Amino acid sequence: MERLTSIEDFKAMQDRLVSERDYSKPSIVIPAGTCGQASGANDLIRVTKRELLDRGLTDKIRLRITGCHGFCEAEPSVLIQPTGTFYPNVKIEQMVRIVEAVRDNQVLDDLLFVDPATGKAVEKQSDIPFFKTQVRTILARSENIDPIRIFNFIRNGGYSALAEVLGKGEPSQVVEEIKRSGLRGRGGAGFPTGAKWELLANQQNGHGKFLVCNADEGDPGAYMDRSVLEGNPHSIIEGMLIGGYATGANEGVIYVRNEYPLAIKHLLIALRQSRGFGLLGDDILGTGFSFDIKLVRGAGAFVCGEETALMRSIEGKMGEPRQRPPFPIEKGVDGKPTAINNVETWANIPLIIADGAEKFAKIGTNGNTGTKIFSLVGKIKNTGLVEVPMGITIEKVVTDIGGGASGKAKIKAVQTGGPSGGCIPAERFDLPIDYDSLAEAGSIMGSGGMIVMDETTCMVDVAKYFMSFLKDESCGKCFTCRKGIQRMHEIVEDISEGQGTLEQIDLLEELALSVKDTTMCGLGQTASNPVLSTLQYFRQEYVEHIENQRCPAGVCKALITYSINENCTGCTLCAKTCSEGAISGDKKQRHVIDSESCTRCGACVTVCKFDAVEVA
Amino acid sequence: MxxxxxxxxxxxxxxxxxxxxxxxxxxxxxxxxxxxxxxxxxxxxxxxxxxxxxxxxxxxxxxxxxxxxxxxxxxxxxxxxxxxxxxxxxxxxxxxxxxxxxxxxxxxxxxxxxxxxQEHEDCILCGLCTRMCEEQMMAKAIGFRGRGETRSIGTPFDIKSEECRLCGGCIYVCPACQLxxxxxxxxxxxxxxxxxxxxxxxxxxxxxxxxxxxxxxxxxxxxxx
CATH class of the missing domain: 3.10.20.740 (Ubiquitin-like (UB roll))
Known part of the structure; x- marks a missing residue:
């Protein structure tokens, strides 16, 4: 590895890399993030390598292993470039055919994605409804980059934004550019990034300044940051370098949770490579600017995503939030002025510098510019990571990109923002997705979790789940957060078990508002949102649990019974499946469930092919 | 000012x-x-x-x-x-x-x-005792452990602390223990x-x-x- 000692050196290398590349040569792209690997991408890679070697195609076809492209429902998938052909859910035996087809410049019609709405096969990735409505400024970059190869990144324009700002030599202009772009923090609170940087740049630089990349992504069902870290770690490093240059910081920390081993691996490789090339460390590209990044692994506490707790964790102390002010920007890690930004925020920085603030500001709406990645999960057809312009309506995301309800039940709500967010009912799906509208509706943007719920989701159960999560994950410092959440969980649990009273609903609401008011950090102040928003929009469901002892969604075990209707053909499958032996009946006769010994596990509903098991 | x-x-x-x-x-x-x-x-x-x-x-x-x-x-x-x-x-x-x-x-x-x-947990985890132990008695014998519901105060691993001098400062400041x-x-x-x-x-x-x-x-x- 040769250290680059000037900006010209870097540009020469980049030009060489671009010119060496033969763009007519086809590439097989296999996304192998954690999700891809879990669904079998590693096998596909193995088979593809073998086939390419066996057939002597190694110099005719390129194989690129990238991070996740976002379409989880279709994993493991294969993308052929430059044609853009997309094969979803590829099996090992099909991979051989795909390699042959790429060699012969053919398209395998039977393996293509079939649009469930029209029933027609769609060849190109960009024509698939899931991708069509998205604006993939960040995620699309991952398709062209093998995260463990820095040349790949540099060839695709990587580090040129850094070279540009270093070449201009005007840090304040960088801050101005970010301010003009209107970028707001993607971690959830939406603080303007440019303003934060300006504050940091204006701090008296006595003891050095700190930058932190918050990659402690703990929301259940959210994995946007993981995907970016795994798929494009250099973009984070480049973003932080630009940030360091703009604000006068010389040290950076990427705080990543230890539950993301692949992200850590790719980051460590990326850090080593960029350090080796002189893009990180002392005297970067011979400009005299020094910045180094350290990787700190989180030990698994959700609260460490909160900035003051995160800083304490970096310092090696217990992950406990502290009073702000003093804000991190005045007194942060080790007492040094610190700016903390989310992974996605950092990933946006090189894009803004490279393409210009004006182009970035054109995406989205006024005051909410750019794109936002959501992890769209739950009861919809197409789950996955979606990158959409800010201000798009929830309806569009759920119906156009998500493909609507996955089952027969109608979609009833969307939960955004993880445990700190709230549920937005289907009647309000015309709401634009931006920081302010979501907050007004009683939820938050959060880091980008989006869980779709249909009529088989019980809102009391949802509130109970999040309270149970937060009860374990509150740091426990503030009495009202620790005890308040425990009490909220207690009340919601009572209601879900049919032991609630109407007075308890009022007490729950009163308590939730008090917890919101009296806690110190963001976790506590938003912990009541799941309860408050379900109470606001789905109070009737709570009342139903109490007054009629009925769970309308058929979820709360204490309030439901299973029975078998006349559709039963007596196939005995349910009786064989039931672990409690609660189902009896003769062959070809309608079976009966003994509700005394039934544990309401739902296994019989899953196995029954005739819709004969009813939940009421 | x-x-x-x-x-x-x-x-x-x-x-x-x-x-x-x-x-x-x-x-x-x-x-x-x-x-x-x-x-x-x-x-x-x-x-x-x-x-x-x-x-x-x-x-x-x-x-x-x-x-x-x-x-x-x-x-x-x-x-x-x-x-x-x-x-x-x-x-x-x-x-x-x-x-x-x-x-x-x-x-x-x-x-x-x-x-x-109604519960009878008694300790409200106000942390007066741990700060007393650390800041006034310079012992750091007790501290917080765990988080959320399982947070508690005690010595590491519940082993008798060698740092503890049995000064009683922790009991003296406790709002829940006294009276x-x-x-x-x-x-x-x-x-x-x-x-x-x-x-x-x-x-x-x-x-x-x-x-x-x-x-x-x-x-x-x-x-x-």
Whole structure:
């Protein structure tokens, strides 16, 4: 590895890399993030390598292993470039055919994605409804980059934004550019990034300044940051370098949770490579600017995503939030002025510098510019990571990109923002997705979790789940957060078990508002949102649990019974499946469930092919 | 010096003064459990919340940890603050019913019922003992362990600490250990029988036969408006 000692050196290398590349040569792209690997991408890679070697195609076809492209429902998938052909859910035996087809410049019609709405096969990735409505400024970059190869990144324009700002030599202009772009923090609170940087740049630089990349992504069902870290770690490093240059910081920390081993691996490789090339460390590209990044692994506490707790964790102390002010920007890690930004925020920085603030500001709406990645999960057809312009309506995301309800039940709500967010009912799906509208509706943007719920989701159960999560994950410092959440969980649990009273609903609401008011950090102040928003929009469901002892969604075990209707053909499958032996009946006769010994596990509903098991 | 307004009164305090210190300097009573002079502020019990800011941006903060800032407007006993304190006390009573300190505070704040399931946890994890041990006794024998529901105070791994000199400082400062209420009433009742004698002037109408040291009492005056 040769250290680059000037900006010209870097540009020469980049030009060489671009010119060496033969763009007519086809590439097989296999996304192998954690999700891809879990669904079998590693096998596909193995088979593809073998086939390419066996057939002597190694110099005719390129194989690129990238991070996740976002379409989880279709994993493991294969993308052929430059044609853009997309094969979803590829099996090992099909991979051989795909390699042959790429060699012969053919398209395998039977393996293509079939649009469930029209029933027609769609060849190109960009024509698939899931991708069509998205604006993939960040995620699309991952398709062209093998995260463990820095040349790949540099060839695709990587580090040129850094070279540009270093070449201009005007840090304040960088801050101005970010301010003009209107970028707001993607971690959830939406603080303007440019303003934060300006504050940091204006701090008296006595003891050095700190930058932190918050990659402690703990929301259940959210994995946007993981995907970016795994798929494009250099973009984070480049973003932080630009940030360091703009604000006068010389040290950076990427705080990543230890539950993301692949992200850590790719980051460590990326850090080593960029350090080796002189893009990180002392005297970067011979400009005299020094910045180094350290990787700190989180030990698994959700609260460490909160900035003051995160800083304490970096310092090696217990992950406990502290009073702000003093804000991190005045007194942060080790007492040094610190700016903390989310992974996605950092990933946006090189894009803004490279393409210009004006182009970035054109995406989205006024005051909410750019794109936002959501992890769209739950009861919809197409789950996955979606990158959409800010201000798009929830309806569009759920119906156009998500493909609507996955089952027969109608979609009833969307939960955004993880445990700190709230549920937005289907009647309000015309709401634009931006920081302010979501907050007004009683939820938050959060880091980008989006869980779709249909009529088989019980809102009391949802509130109970999040309270149970937060009860374990509150740091426990503030009495009202620790005890308040425990009490909220207690009340919601009572209601879900049919032991609630109407007075308890009022007490729950009163308590939730008090917890919101009296806690110190963001976790506590938003912990009541799941309860408050379900109470606001789905109070009737709570009342139903109490007054009629009925769970309308058929979820709360204490309030439901299973029975078998006349559709039963007596196939005995349910009786064989039931672990409690609660189902009896003769062959070809309608079976009966003994509700005394039934544990309401739902296994019989899953196995029954005739819709004969009813939940009421 | 920093100038701020507490309950409508202008006050100048030194840099680094907390809102609690400033308010107490002016004579406004703010109840606390986890605060003690000589120990660093922690902000665990949330009883000392006060409202700062104005309009829709007004929020509650713990006065023991919040530093006085230039131009800050503070209200120590408005409706929102008192409501929050009552809820905190109700939660405290539900977990730690036998502490006389908590019983007294509850009755002084006119908490008349406790609507949660009664527990007898006793420790409220205010952290006074751990700070006493670390900051005054220089022992660091005990500390917090775990988080959320399983948070507790003790020695590492529950092994007898070699650092502990059995000084008893931790017991001395504990608000939950000192003075046990002897309970004449049924489990959930808040009897208020031993209402303390410090003037709870913010609740004047309920304790109108009590002595008030201030004439006219500023807190009462503000309450009127």
């Amino acid at each position: 920093i100038n701020l307004k507490i309950n409508g009164l202008e006050v100048s305090v030194e840099q680094g003064t907390t809102l609690l210190e400033a308010a107490r300097f002016l004579g406004f009573p703010i109840p606390t459990l986890c605060h003690m002079e000589g120990l660093s502020p922690y902000g665990a019990c949330r009883l000392c919340v006060v409202e700062i800011g104005e309009g829709p941006r007004a929020k509650l903060v713990s006065s023991c940890t919040y530093p006085a800032q230039e131009g800050l407007v503070v209200r120590t006993a408005n409706e929102r603050v008192l409501q929050a304190r009552k809820m905190v006390l109700e939660l405290l009573l539900a977990s730690c019913p036998q502490s006389k300190v908590i019983q007294d505070l509850a009755s002084a704040h006119n908490v008349r019922q406790q609507r949660f399931r 046990r209420c002897t309970y004449t009433e049924p489990d959930k009742a808040v009897c208020g029988g031993c209402a303390n004698l410090s003037p709870p002037c913010v609740e004047k109408e309920n304790f109108d036969d009590m002595m008030c040291y201030m004439n006219p009492c500023v807190a009462c005056e503000i309450d009127k408006h």
